[in-house]
Amino acid sequence: MRRGIATVCLSGTLEDKLAAAAAAGFDGVEIFENDLVVSPASPAEVRRRCADLGLSIDLYQPFRDFEAVPPPVFEANLRRAERKFDVMEQLGTDTMLVCSSVSPDAVDDDDLAAAQLHELGERAARRGMRIAYEALAWGRFVDTYDHSWRIVRRADHPAVGLCLDSFHVLSRGSDLSLIRTIPGAKIFFLQLADAPRLHMDVLQWSRHHRLFPGQGAFDLTAFVGHVLATGYAGPLSLEVFNDVFRQADPHRAAVDAMRSLLGLAESLGEPAIAAPELTGHAFTELSVDETTGPQLAAALSAMGFACTGEHRSKPVQLWTQGDARVLLNATGGPAEISALAVASADPVRSARRAESFHAPVLPREHRADEADLSAVAAPDGTAVFFCRDGWLSDFTPTGAVGVTSAGAGLRGTDHVSLTQPFDNFDEAALFYRTVLGLQPDLPTEFAAPFGLIRSRAVTNPANTVRIALNVALLRRGEWAPGVPDPQHIAFTSDDVLASAKAMRAAGAPLLEIPANYYDDLDARLAPPPDLLAALREYSVLYDRDEHGEFLHFYTEVLGSRVFLEVVQRIGGYRGYGAANAPVRMAAHRRLRLARRSG
């Protein structure tokens, strides 16, 4: 299948967009009219540029408000079309997208619409071109694909066919089965977009919130399956209007877009390197410097971790407790999560899959006797390692008890939470979905003291790998008094209260939770008085969903933006304690202020 992208998906001038689409490996583009209009390159020059870049021009779009109009308007519209055919001729493209009319000039008359489209088809055919008619979901009279198909049939012209756009079809909740009744040869073009489920005006939904396939809630696999079953053999072409993508680096967005089509192709049964099973979090690496290194080491120690290994060739310490493992990498820089490692049933294949999904492979230096860990860069720059147990032998045991000691009762890693760069939140969810084969949850939103936060977790089926992705709903400005871009690692305990008690006794820098929280918790969820008293005493937070309970506590911020969490899931609790996050954020902010003034 050929892969295309509409220039409107990407930010920048036409020149920026074409370069980005070609670099990401697209076969063709749809030229969005406005992108051409603002360009100093003539259509003939654009044609040559595309040829040089190896891009076909698959569609010229959009041509609006054409059909079902009174004769004088029809004459003017034909003139307008001929001018655009002139442009298309120079561009060397043969298909024009005609959207169903939203004009007040239009009348509700399918016969007239069909007759006028027939005439347009006649004009197009004379020039070796064709018309792809599309029902906009907010078209004045034609707003469903089946209606547009009735009109195309009635137009009865070989140069008049359909354009199907997944957004327009799926946003209307249309019955998809009728698609299979359309002859594939009459589907002239296929545009793809995903979207979150939103309850809003469909025009606004379409113009602002479309996403690349796999980032939203639509079942693109089913939709495209129906279309391919007709024998459609044209390109799968993305047409995504998205406020963020419109102003983000087009080179990154184009790679994200290509990854979405690779994921879609896999879901449609195209051969791909299958994602090996991931079995858990192997380790999380923190980069530390002279100040934060000792701070993290002291905190881990007080939390029951032991430094059980020193890397053979690098300034990296391994800290362990049960199956919870943290590397402190003294490469300098403030404390931040520089890498997360997932245990893979087949690390080599995981890495090959990642590469096939255009994940940037990170260069690695290792000695001949050390494990060759493959790593790719996630959208936020975090290194993602695929490993099995072999990597542990790169560390010289210190002799410290750790792996076998009880410590403070930590068993392993529950999740890693990473704030994403604003432009890359949807890209990140798709990255983890395609590259690692994880499943994104539905995105959620909550009000934090300094603005709204979007959150979306990606998990494996066994829930042994959990990565929580967070981003401010709006890019932060100057008033940003919270912890900047916080990151944390959450460890599991089977008895979070006992863990908290042990860690407090050992002097761990645990976060104090205010009394108001417990008064509110009592009012809201009324936990048993003994439990409430214990939660209050140890500054442990509590949440509940229909599946189970969640007890958790936090450390203070260590360095500028990293902290640690200990969690206990009772029953099948699925969340991450989002209801309690604002309490944590306000507490972290207070400490920050106190330290600045202290």
Add this chain to the structure above:
Amino acid sequence: MRRGIATVCLSGTLEDKLAAAAAAGFDGVEIFENDLVVSPASPAEVRRRCADLGLSIDLYQPFRDFEAVPPPVFEANLRRAERKFDVMEQLGTDTMLVCSSVSPDAVDDDDLAAAQLHELGERAARRGMRIAYEALAWGRFVDTYDHSWRIVRRADHPAVGLCLDSFHVLSRGSDLSLIRTIPGAKIFFLQLADAPRLHMDVLQWSRHHRLFPGQGAFDLTAFVGHVLATGYAGPLSLEVFNDVFRQADPHRAAVDAMRSLLGLAESLGEPAIAAPELTGHAFTELSVDETTGPQLAAALSAMGFACTGEHRSKPVQLWTQGDARVLLNATGGPAEISALAVASADPVRSARRAESFHAPVLPREHRADEADLSAVAAPDGTAVFFCRDGWLSDFTPTGAVGVTSAGAGLRGTDHVSLTQPFDNFDEAALFYRTVLGLQPDLPTEFAAPFGLIRSRAVTNPANTVRIALNVALLRRGEWAPGVPDPQHIAFTSDDVLASAKAMRAAGAPLLEIPANYYDDLDARLAPPPDLLAALREYSVLYDRDEHGEFLHFYTEVLGSRVFLEVVQRIGGYRGYGAANAPVRMAAHRRLRLARRSG
């Protein structure tokens, strides 16, 4: 009327919010529960803090999902309420907001709802408290104010009354006349919010897009007029959920909020310093340095301006052509619009009004024999001067011809266009509305090459003062290749083609518009061939609306972000050529790239 604000309107911790509300002069606050829950201050401490700040606590909110539930849930809800009464007692506040239920536990039974609210009223009364029942616009069974009033009447308890919220009432398009039938004493609380007209789920509309009164499309004056006619004597209290305000500096947002209530009070007939008539743009001042000063002077000169005056005591030049006046202020810094001056029928009163609306008054140095121009700072930092003709005598005439010369045919200033800081776009529209008495148009949105742009003009009734406010729909990130925060001055010409010709002949740095634009213009609007040829020859752009036509052209960017425009309005054209802005933006970007690589 007492003025209040809900803490949820402002960003930060409870401590930040209270300080900001007090500094802006509010009389009281609504404590939003989550703000208290995350605070380390006990309710008694919050009470003392508010007392120290001179703030009353007028409401505790929200209490959700209380009424019309089966007995066991009712018992639990009463327990929950008692816990919150405990908090209110310590806070020293007596009114609790109860929102209509959205719970799946609730049943559609007004009698049960009324009976349970009666019991809650009984409990509240025992503690000297009362219940303000509010219909959420998305309440499960109670979603209009008249329905909530029926239930309150049926509850028939002195401690059970209504809370009216302008958003919930106006978003539903309810008939307002019924409000006057409610006894004022039964309206326990009044919450105010404006909003733009959006076609979306009312819950999302409410949670993300509320605005302060005067910033949106709702008729708050009519609504509050009805409520005050009942004899309601409680506070006018703002409750605004807004994505931007939630993460913006709370001190600024609180001043903006207060300004909205001052504007509302004026519209309700409270005494205010009336806004004097504004008669035009007196001048626009550009700050320039050693590089940009000569660049601007050369451009103005080639555009037919003459340097007609030198300031008596400051390094400021006056450039004039007809009634178009530009000051070049050599105070250093890159070229930017540092001030705009409006001609006022009464500058002293304009300044007094500005101050009464909390506009920051700028300190001015002037000699005894110079005009005492009053200036205030607009939200983007631009100085706004109020003046009459006297200010011209501060300039020593150079003897150059200018005011009387034809120059290149410019007559005056059509508009000044200012990119606003992201956090202050709605604040700015309200600032110009209240402080200057200008009228904001409806906001518009258009797609620019590097993202969506929101635009909103403020004008005087005679359209002799026009200020266009622009902002990126999302705060710009790193991929920002366009001109950063562009600003421009648009001058009027009665023959824009002749002006363009003259300026080109004089070597003015005019912006070249690509041929594709004219091909598209021909297809879209089909201007007469002679006109089209002339537009194309002189790189003049063209637009048309139902009132008239618009011809305009631009200079290149002078310095880092300023450019100039010449416009001709034919007939009653009302816009600003937004359809052509993307062409200009792409052209400016090309020049920028060419100069970087050149």
